[in-house]
Amino acid sequence: TAGDAVPVAQRSSWTSFLKSIASFSGDLSSMTAPPFILSPVSLTEFPAYWCEHPALFASIADFPDDPAGRALAILRWFIVTLKGQYTSRIESMGSEKKPLNPVLGELFYGQWPASSPSQGRTDLLVEQVSHHPPITAYVIENKTKGLRLRGHNAQKTSFSGGSIIVKQIGHAILTVNLPNGKKEEYLINFPRLRIDGLWYGSPYIELAETSHIIGGGYVTSIEYKGKGYFSGKSHSFKASVARAVGGTEEYVVDGTWHLNSKFTKGSHPAFAPKPSGLFHDMTALPPQHVDTTPPAKMGEWETRRLWGLVAKGIREGDFDSASREKGRIEVEQRERRVHEKEAGKVWEGWHFDREVTPDLVYEHLAGLTKSIPLTEDMYVFKENWPMVFVEDWPSTSS
Numbered sequence: 001t002a003g004d005a006v007p008v009a010q011r012s013s014w015t016s017f018l019k020s021i022a023s024f025s026g027d028l029s030s031m032t033a034p035p036f037i038l039s040p041v042s043l044t045e046f047p048a049y050w051c052e053h054p055a056l057f058a059s060i061a062d063f064p065d066d067p068a069g070r071a072l073a074i075l076r077w078f079i080v081t082l083k084g085q086y087t088s089r090i091e092s093m094g095s096e097k098k099p100l101n102p103v104l105g106e107l108f109y110g111q112w113p114a115s116s117p118s119q120g121r122t123d124l125l126v127e128q129v130s131h132h133p134p135i136t137a138y139v140i141e142n143k144t145k146g147l148r149l150r151g152h153n154a155q156k157t158s159f160s161g162g163s164i165i166v167k168q169i170g171h172a173i174l175t176v177n178l179p180n181g182k183k184e185e186y187l188i189n190f191p192r193l194r195i196d197g198l199w200y201g202s203p204y205i206e207l208a209e210t211s212h213i214i215g216g217g218y219v220t221s222i223e224y225k226g227k228g229y230f231s232g233k234s235h236s237f238k239a240s241v242a243r244a245v246g247g248t249e250e251y252v253v254d255g256t257w258h259l260n261s262k263f264t265k266g267s268h269p270a271f272a273p274k275p276s277g278l279f280h281d282m283t284a285l286p287p288q289h290v291d292t293t294p295p296a297k298m299g300e301w302e303t304r305r306l307w308g309l310v311a312k313g314i315r316e317g318d319f320d321s322a323s324r325e326k327g328r329i330e331v332e333q334r335e336r337r338v339h340e341k342e343a344g345k346v347w348e349g350w351h352f353d354r355e356v357t358p359d360l361v362y363e364h365l366a367g368l369t370k371s372i373p374l375t376e377d378m379y380v381f382k383e384n385w386p387m388v389f390v391e392d393w394p395s396t397s398s
């Protein structure tokens with residue numbers, strides 16, 4: 001029998017869902033799952049996790065003459081995003097849930113207001129650029145600070161030893177405009193995920209293997225372990241910041257990404273203030289959720305309007321109306337594709353151009369001795385921020 005966290009009436013459908021994922025590899029997002037595991041939030045909202053600590057994102061620009069400081073500021077911002085990316089659904093919904101599977105062209109616009117004129121406002125623009133397989137592209141920009149993060153995400157899932165293994169496809173590029181007019185680029189790739197707790201009906205994420213941040217003359221390697229590995233604690237990581245050329249390791253940071261970490265090699269005056277010695281500390285850092293387009297200005301492709309009735313059904317436990325509305329959206333999408341085909345047209349997308357870049361080599365990023373080929377498509381932002389971004393929006397986050 002399936003686990004305790006599954007409502008009795010849904011246990012058999014949960015068991016058959018588990019059986020079907022066990023014999024399946026590919027696009028999990030399109031599979032039908034029992035209602036208790038459905039999230040009312042679409043995957044297009046997930047890129048907002050990159051900036052729920054906008055001040056730490058902005059702080060990357062505070063080291064114009066200090067490449068090591070920049071590498072550490074980028075590492076700190078990256079580590080701080082992980083708690084939101086991978087554990088926040090447990091806090092808000094009790095377990096990891098299955099997000100809504102975005103439609104092609106679905107949008108999510110967001111802003112984090114400037115907490116001071118010098119920190120500036122941070123803007124977020126997300127678009128679903130592929131439905132099958134699901135690919136989400138985004139750009140996050142703080143113009144005042146000369147920082148931009150752009151990237152895309154996709155996932156390949158498989159099943160192993162009772163867990164779902166998610167290989168993250170895609171990468172992000174962080175651009176830092178330095179005061180001397182130079183532009184620096186950092187390549188960021190993403191960790192592998194294991195979704196455990198499936199049998200009990202309360203899935204949660206653990207990170208595995210290694211991800212990297214490469215640029216500005218540094219290579220940062222972040223190794224992830226869960227319970228029973230090097231520290232024995234869940235959500236453990238060890239980050240090594242090394243010179244790209246020569247490979248000399250200058251800093252090591254060790255800890256748990258959802259709680260805190262400290263330097264175990266090297267130190268930097270702007271980080272790890274005495275006496276705490278902490279590199280990052282999530283216990284004192286509440287997330288700042290993104291503000292979304294004011295409802296009166298929200299377009300029909302924007303995720304919260306597009307999925308509004310489905311999300312309402314899921315939140316209120318009215319799954320009949322949720323699935324009716326979901327069906328309506330899916331039919332509409334299929335018809336759209338049929339009409340396009342008949343008219344000999346292809347969907348152009350709103351904000352991104354797809355660039356096929358086989359064997360793209362990121363050697364130039366860090367003057368690396370070893371090259372990193374990325375046989376991936378790129379999604380290039382058309383620089384067409386919609387008019388709604390011209391002004392600051394009233395705060396919607398709490």
Ligand code: HCR
Pocket residue numbers: 028029033037046047049085086096097098099153155166168195203205
């Ligand atoms: C794997 C996942 C969809 C993808 C989500 C990603 C990888 C998306 C990019 C973000 O930056 C980080 C991120 C966080 C999520 O943890 C991850 C999702 C977790 C579950 C979901 C599956 C498609 C749904 C599996 C269904 C289970 C819960 C029964």
